[in-house]
Amino acid sequence: MDGWWKKNPxxxxxxxxEATALFVAAYAIVLLVGLVRxxxxxxxxxxxxxxxxxxxxxxxxxxxxxAIAYHALTWFKLFPLTMPPIVVNGxxxxxxxxxxxxxxxxxxxxxxxxxxxxxxxx
Amino acid sequence: MSEQKVxxxxxxxxxxxxxxxxxxxxxxxxxxxxxxxxxxxQYIKDHFDGSLTFRWSCRMAICGSxxxxxxxxxxxxxxxxxxxxxxxxxxxxxxANFPIEKDLVVDLSGFIEKLEAIQxxxxxxxxxxxxxGEYIQTPAQFAxxxxxxxxxxxxxxxxxxxxxxxxxxxxxxxxxxxAHRYNMDSRDGGQAQRMELLASEDGVYNCSAVGxxxxxxxxxxxxxxxxxxxxINAAKDYFLRFLxxxxxxx
Amino acid sequence: MxxxxxxxxxxxxxxxxxxxMLAALFGPMLVFITGVAVPLGLxxxxxxxxxxxxxxxxxxxxxxxxIFAVISLFMWHAAHRIFHSLHEIGIHAGFGCKLLTYxxxxxxxxxxxxxxxxxxx
Ligand code: SF4
Ligand code: FES
Numbered sequence: 185m186d187g188w189w190k191k192n193p194x195x196x197x198x199x200x201x202e203a204t205a206l207f208v209a210a211y212a213i214v215l216l217v218g219l220v221r222x223x224x225x226x227x228x229x230x231x232x233x234x235x236x237x238x239x240x241x242x243x244x245x246x247x248x249x250x251a252i253a254y255h256a257l258t259w260f261k262l263f264p265l266t267m268p269p270i271v272v273n274g275x276x277x278x279x280x281x282x283x284x285x286x287x288x289x290x291x292x293x294x295x296x297x298x299x300x301x302x303x304x305x306x
Numbered sequence: 307m308s309e310q311k312v313x314x315x316x317x318x319x320x321x322x323x324x325x326x327x328x329x330x331x332x333x334x335x336x337x338x339x340x341x342x343x344x345x346x347x348q349y350i351k352d353h354f355d356g357s358l359t360f361r362w363s364c365r366m367a368i369c370g371s372x373x374x375x376x377x378x379x380x381x382x383x384x385x386x387x388x389x390x391x392x393x394x395x396x397x398x399x400x401x402a403n404f405p406i407e408k409d410l411v412v413d414l415s416g417f418i419e420k421l422e423a424i425q426x427x428x429x430x431x432x433x434x435x436x437x438x439g440e441y442i443q444t445p446a447q448f449a450x451x452x453x454x455x456x457x458x459x460x461x462x463x464x465x466x467x468x469x470x471x472x473x474x475x476x477x478x479x480x481x482x483x484x485a486h487r488y489n490m491d492s493r494d495g496g497q498a499q500r501m502e503l504l505a506s507e508d509g510v511y512n513c514s515a516v517g518x519x520x521x522x523x524x525x526x527x528x529x530x531x532x533x534x535x536x537x538i539n540a541a542k543d544y545f546l547r548f549l550x551x552x553x554x555x556x
Numbered sequence: 557m558x559x560x561x562x563x564x565x566x567x568x569x570x571x572x573x574x575x576x577m578l579a580a581l582f583g584p585m586l587v588f589i590t591g592v593a594v595p596l597g598l599x600x601x602x603x604x605x606x607x608x609x610x611x612x613x614x615x616x617x618x619x620x621x622x623i624f625a626v627i628s629l630f631m632w633h634a635a636h637r638i639f640h641s642l643h644e645i646g647i648h649a650g651f652g653c654k655l656l657t658y659x660x661x662x663x664x665x666x667x668x669x670x671x672x673x674x675x676x677x
Contacts, residue, residue, distance in 0.1 A: 185468070185471045185472055185646065186646055188468050188471060188644075189468070189644065189645070191378055192378060192379070192518070194516075194518050194521065195468065195516070195518070198516050198517075198518075199641070199644075202514075202637050202640070202641050202644075203641070205633065205634040205636075205637035205638050205641070206634070206638065208575075208579050208583065208630050208633060208634040209630070209631060209634035209635070209638065209660075211583070211586075211587060211591075211630065212626075212627050212630035212631045212634065212664065213664070214590075214591070215590070215623075215626065215627050215630075216627050216631075216664050216667060216668055218590075219614075219623060219627065219668055219671050219672070220667065220671055222607075222610055222611065222614060222671070222675070223671040223672075223674055223675055226607045229607050229610065230607065233594075233595075233605060233606075236590070236591065236594070236595045237595040237596075241591065241595065242591070242592060242595060242596065244591075245587055245590075245591025245592050245595075246591075246592065248587045248591060249584055249587045249588055249591070249592065252579060252583040252584050252587055253583075253584040255576075255579055255580060255583065256579070256580040256581075256583060256584055259576055259577070259579075259580035260580060262515055262517065264531070265515060265517045265520060265528075265530050265531055265534060266515050266531075266534045267534070267535075268531075268535045268538065269531070274446070286580075289581065290580055290581050290584075293581040293582055293585075294581070294582065294584065294585035295585075297582055297585050297586070297589075298585055298589065298599075301589055301600060301604065302600060302601070302604075304604075304609065304613065305600055305601045305603070305604035305605075305609065306601050468644065472643065472644065502560070502562075503560065505562055505563060505566075506560035506561060506562055506563055507560060507561050507562075507563045508560055509560075509563060511563050511565035511566075511569060514640050514644070537566075537569060540563075540566060541566035541569065541570060544562075544566035544567075545566065
């Protein structure tokens, strides 16, 4: 079975979307460090905020953004496979409708989050 | 008359009496546009080497016996056409993730055991006598499982599934799809028995949602969906057994 | 017939699914806010993540819950996927792999719970 995933583009894509987990883990660790710093008080937290401003951090977070966006894209794309069929008025909802509903939900959730953060910040 | 076209077909050969390991052999096969890859193999058997061994029967994508890896992809060779590959070489091999018995013939006994294990028959909810008459089912109840009855046991989905390759004990897509077919049948009451198997360590959680099984299935059974629906069912069973007095599957 | 053990996967699979869902819904925007917009002073009002604001957020019940859910579930999601991927690329070092994946997630969960409780209400 060695190298099985290199043998077919379908498997390669699978491995790529599985690999987004590394980026999700990295981001969770960044947040965890931030939380610990927050718990340590004003100075520690400000230090963490400053560290987030370094060019390296920005580039890193742009990479995280791309990878986690790809996770979101593929997460919903797999819904027709991973979720039971959804029946509305006795008719099975088309797979592509299921997928685009998922994407739409993610966009709405993201905008809502941005809005809430904005309100708290203002 | 136009010139006779010839395609190279590379076959993974394995004769257990004489070969230590599988080896490749290339044949130059003249073909016409209506010829399937299966017919290409038959041409090789008739004209070059009578010992070439492969399974086939219906030649119309319904018996499920002619599956092989064609250029690395599991396909029914009777519905795959040589013209679609020409002028490139076609490589045919025995289905992946199965032990090879001889040439393109694989050992299906493991698969048959899995099929048997899921109890692929109706286990009546309430036994009825002949006098009581037939079991009634509405079209809506029928629609619940019809898709999962289309399986022809071609095992292409097993060849497509890396998890079957990694853990040969995994019950696998087609058998789980068939278990789901009976679980979804309104006349059936065997869900708890089948759940024991589906929720076991050889069951649905071996699947990591690669989804290639459903992609290669020639009958649009979508076995991957059946597997994933049963992850949800098995999880419900796992957590709800603490609430129900009967305790779900063991 | 062979007897088979019931799999405990539903627990880990459930956490994987919950984390995956959360990351799919909010992940990209969270990264954008904390890692790009705030550090560069884009879009959001200045000082959006300053100490008093973040302290208040983490002391609020909903804020606390959100921070805890994001950190711990992201970790369980990633742990489950990485554990499977290690197996898929041929690393089956049973306990070592579990420690490296689920173990780290467990530590992350405990640490974030302790810090969040320590921050107070
Ligand atoms: S589910 Fe599809 S691919 Fe699998 S054995 Fe049945 S027909 Fe073949
Ligand atoms: S020969 Fe029957 S399916 Fe191909």
